[in-house]
Amino acid sequence: MFVTDIRKEFYDIVVNQRVVLLVSLDIDALCACKILQALFHCDQVQYTLVPVTGWENLGTAFLEHKEQYQYFVLINCGANVDLLETLQPEEDSIFFICDTHRPVDVVNIYNDTQIKLLIKQDDDLGVPSYEDIFHDDEDEDEEGNRDDSGNESDGGAEPSGKRRRFDEAALERRIERQRARREWEARRREILFDYEQYEYHGTSAAMFMFELAWVMTKDTKDMLWWSIIGLTDQWVHDKITHMKYVTDIVALQRHVSRHNHRNEDEENSLSIDCIRISFEYDLRLALYQHWSLYESICNSCYTSCNFKLWSINGQKKLQEFLADMGLPLKQVRQKFNSMDISVKENLREVIEESSNKFGMKDIRVQTFSVHFGFKNRFLASDVVHAAAALLENVEKEECATDNFIKALDCLSRSNIERLHVGIDLAKKKLKAIQQTVASCICTNLLLSQGPFLYCHLLEGTPDVKLFSKPLALSLLCKYLLKAFVCSTRNKRCKVLPLIMAAPRDVDKGTVIVLGIPPESETSDKKNFFGRAFEKAAESTSSRALHDHFDTSIIELKMEDRSKFLDALITLLS
Amino acid sequence: MFCEKAVELVRELHRMSDGQLPAFNEDGIRQVLEEMKALYEQNQSDVNEAKTEGKSELIPSIKFRHCCLLRNQRCITAYLYDRLLRIRALRWEYGSVLPTTIRFHMCAEEVEWFNQYKKSLASYMRSLGGEEGLDITQDMKPPKSLYIEVRCLKDHGEFEIDDGTVILLKKNSQHFLPRWKCEQLIRQGVLEHVIS
Numbered sequence: 001m002f003v004t005d006i007r008k009e010f011y012d013i014v015v016n017q018r019v020v021l022l023v024s025l026d027i028d029a030l031c032a033c034k035i036l037q038a039l040f041h042c043d044q045v046q047y048t049l050v051p052v053t054g055w056e057n058l059g060t061a062f063l064e065h066k067e068q069y070q071y072f073v074l075i076n077c078g079a080n081v082d083l084l085e086t087l088q089p090e091e092d093s094i095f096f097i098c099d100t101h102r103p104v105d106v107v108n109i110y111n112d113t114q115i116k117l118l119i120k121q122d123d124d125l126g127v128p129s130y131e132d133i134f135h136d137d138e139d140e141d142e143e144g145n146r147d148d149s150g151n152e153s154d155g156g157a158e159p160s161g162k163r164r165r166f167d168e169a170a171l172e173r174r175i176e177r178q179r180a181r182r183e184w185e186a187r188r189r190e191i192l193f194d195y196e197q198y199e200y201h202g203t204s205a206a207m208f209m210f211e212l213a214w215v216m217t218k219d220t221k222d223m224l225w226w227s228i229i230g231l232t233d234q235w236v237h238d239k240i241t242h243m244k245y246v247t248d249i250v251a252l253q254r255h256v257s258r259h260n261h262r263n264e265d266e267e268n269s270l271s272i273d274c275i276r277i278s279f280e281y282d283l284r285l286a287l288y289q290h291w292s293l294y295e296s297i298c299n300s301c302y303t304s305c306n307f308k309l310w311s312i313n314g315q316k317k318l319q320e321f322l323a324d325m326g327l328p329l330k331q332v333r334q335k336f337n338s339m340d341i342s343v344k345e346n347l348r349e350v351i352e353e354s355s356n357k358f359g360m361k362d363i364r365v366q367t368f369s370v371h372f373g374f375k376n377r378f379l380a381s382d383v384v385h386a387a388a389a390l391l392e393n394v395e396k397e398e399c400a401t402d403n404f405i406k407a408l409d410c411l412s413r414s415n416i417e418r419l420h421v422g423i424d425l426a427k428k429k430l431k432a433i434q435q436t437v438a439s440c441i442c443t444n445l446l447l448s449q450g451p452f453l454y455c456h457l458l459e460g461t462p463d464v465k466l467f468s469k470p471l472a473l474s475l476l477c478k479y480l481l482k483a484f485v486c487s488t489r490n491k492r493c494k495v496l497p498l499i500m501a502a503p504r505d506v507d508k509g510t511v512i513v514l515g516i517p518p519e520s521e522t523s524d525k526k527n528f529f530g531r532a533f534e535k536a537a538e539s540t541s542s543r544a545l546h547d548h549f550d551t552s553i554i555e556l557k558m559e560d561r562s563k564f565l566d567a568l569i570t571l572l573s
Numbered sequence: 574m575f576c577e578k579a580v581e582l583v584r585e586l587h588r589m590s591d592g593q594l595p596a597f598n599e600d601g602i603r604q605v606l607e608e609m610k611a612l613y614e615q616n617q618s619d620v621n622e623a624k625t626e627g628k629s630e631l632i633p634s635i636k637f638r639h640c641c642l643l644r645n646q647r648c649i650t651a652y653l654y655d656r657l658l659r660i661r662a663l664r665w666e667y668g669s670v671l672p673t674t675i676r677f678h679m680c681a682e683e684v685e686w687f688n689q690y691k692k693s694l695a696s697y698m699r700s701l702g703g704e705e706g707l708d709i710t711q712d713m714k715p716p717k718s719l720y721i722e723v724r725c726l727k728d729h730g731e732f733e734i735d736d737g738t739v740i741l742l743k744k745n746s747q748h749f750l751p752r753w754k755c756e757q758l759i760r761q762g763v764l765e766h767v768i769s
Contacts, residue, residue, distance in 0.1 A: 049747035401745035
């Protein structure tokens with residue numbers, strides 16, 4: 001059931017208890033976790049934090065802790081599957097689920113006792129009503145039988161003619177009831193199919209946790225910054241629409257101005273070391289303040305796809321663009337911090353003007369930046385890229401939970417070195433994505449299979465290990481699809497979704513398969529591949545592992561790839 | 574020269590800095606006490622002589638010997654008192670059971686004194702903080718927080734805390750636990766204190 005009063009129905013209950021926090025591996029979850037941890041530290045709530053990579057992990061973690069703990073808080077996992085069925089908990093375990101995955105499973109919604117959903121009841125939930133899906137059918141049957149038996153016993157005393165009539169009436173009633181029942185069931189299947197067909201994401205978990213802190217007036221600027229990062233993560237990884245992003249930014253902007261006005265006035269201005277958050281209408285160039293402007297333009301999805309930088313014409317256009325802005329090449333190739341002040345002065349406006357000429361109308365986007373100390377200035381998207389790179393770091397053969405700890409640490413202000421390490425890793429990752437996209441487009445690796453586009457990354461591709469992780473692969477997918485749409489002339493292919501496969505584990509011979517919806521300006525980011533993958537795997541009995549919390553990401557055995565694809569093609573045509 | 578042995582005792586204690594307790598110098602004390610006895614007897618006889626025969630030229634030497642006696646007394650009391658202060662500090666550092674090496678360095682009376690001190694400290698602590706008493710030897714300064722956040726560095730299995738609940742310590746899980754329970758494990762290297 002949905003929690004209406006966050007404070008009374010969630011926080012006041014757990015504040016005197018010991019809790020297990022089960023956190024999924026994405027940046028929004030990390031931010032929500034940090035906010036909740038800070039609140040728990042204030043109130044000295046004893047908790048245990050366990051990172052979970054997928055459903056199996058969640059199950060094991062639950063089994064390990066179910067004896068000692070009664071209250072479980074799940075962050076960004078658990079809402080889209082019948083949790084009681086999956087975990088089989090005892091009567092007294094209570095789950096608080098704060099998850100952005102939609103649609104929320106109907107059993108989770110209508111369970112009154114054990115499952116509490118920390119989700120806002122937005123308009124976009126579209127939950128089917130109780131009567132349409134749940135039917136107290138035992139009473140009906142009993143009633144029916146009682147009626148019939150009653151009639152039969154009554155009918156026994158009657159003359160045979162009347163009895164036959166009564167029997168017929170009873171039989172007709174029963175047939176009628178069964179027909180109504182079948183109709184109801186068919187309608188129920190249809191309603192559930194429509195409800196569960198598309199997978200999408202709701203409001204950021206970090207924003208929800210920040211609201212909890214705000215309701216208790218325990219919110220700080222650090223928590224506000226984390227909620228900003230959580231929202232920006234959803235936008236960077238293309239989980240929410242641009243409209244929703246802008247609406248949520250406006251909501252956060254109110255909090256930012258409230259915090260800023262609280263401290264700054266004539267007499268006591270803040271020291272330079274205090275954290276300051278400010279609203280920016282800044283460029284959509286990834287990491288440009290920690291890189292050189294040239295590198296950032298080459299490796300950001302938006303600019304690279306619009307210029308088509310994998311082709312020679314594209315490179316020429318880029319040179320024209322730079323010339324148009326009047327920026328000398330030497331300046332542009334230097335580290336951003338070392339560029340001349342005169343060049344940096346009106347950089348944003350200059351770039352916006354020139355980009356409009358070159359057909360890039362949305363080069364600027366609303367976001368926030370943070371300042372603390374003299375040197376440290378970060379945009380929200382910088383932190384998202386850095387944390388995501390740390391979370392999925394494949395350089396050192398560490399396990400997922402080690403990386404989780406590192407990424408969690410880099411979000412604190414006292415661990416700036418770790419954030420810088422993350423930024424370096426993110427630069428490498430963006431470069432690798434760009435090169436892979438360029439090679440895929442140039443060598444026509446992206447093929448149309450009919451109802452969708454398909455691309456398979458072979459084992460020997462450089463940096464292919466990076467793409468065995470879901471977040472990196474989804475970024476690659478998004479960039480590839482955008483690049484393809486910009487470069488192809490085939491009108492029909494422009495509206496197709498994309499499925500991508502990359503090697504996951506060479507020893508076990510598995511690939512990770514991911515599907516994203518078609519690219520369009522007004523896309524609502526609703527993904528139907530979750531159900532499609534399930535059905536295709538079932539029908540071909542392929543050895544597929546639906547372990548990830550996003551149902552559109554699965555792991556598949558290499559050998560089953562072709563029959564799985566064929567099944568998908570038939571399913572979706 | 575007189576009083577040299579007594580000063581030797583004090584110097585020995587002064588050399589051992591940082592509150593270390595050297596072995597009880599039974600021998601040295603005995604020598605000083607013998608010296609004091611000899612001086613006293615000499616003084617006794619001289620006083621008698623001065624009184625009976627009126628030899629006033631003995632008075633300076635009597636005075637001198639008296640000063641030596643006082644100096645010896647002062648050195649010995651300083652030695653004994655400093656040792657007691659060090660033994661008292663040991664209670665706060667090591668707890669109520671001292672390591673055997675240190676116990677060998679204490680004489681029987683000092684051990685007796687230590688036990689008495691332990692008893693009075695315990696009854697004082699029991700009188701504080703309501704029914705259960707408060708263990709004030711835990712933290713020298715008031716702690717910033719009762720609970721600290723710790724991260725598990727290796728799989729340690731189950732760990733029981735005061736109210737009977739059991740926590741599973743798995744690698745890379747983080748916990749928010751009472752400070753005193755974690756200190757032992759932090760010292761062993763199983764847990765790591767997370768400062769954010």
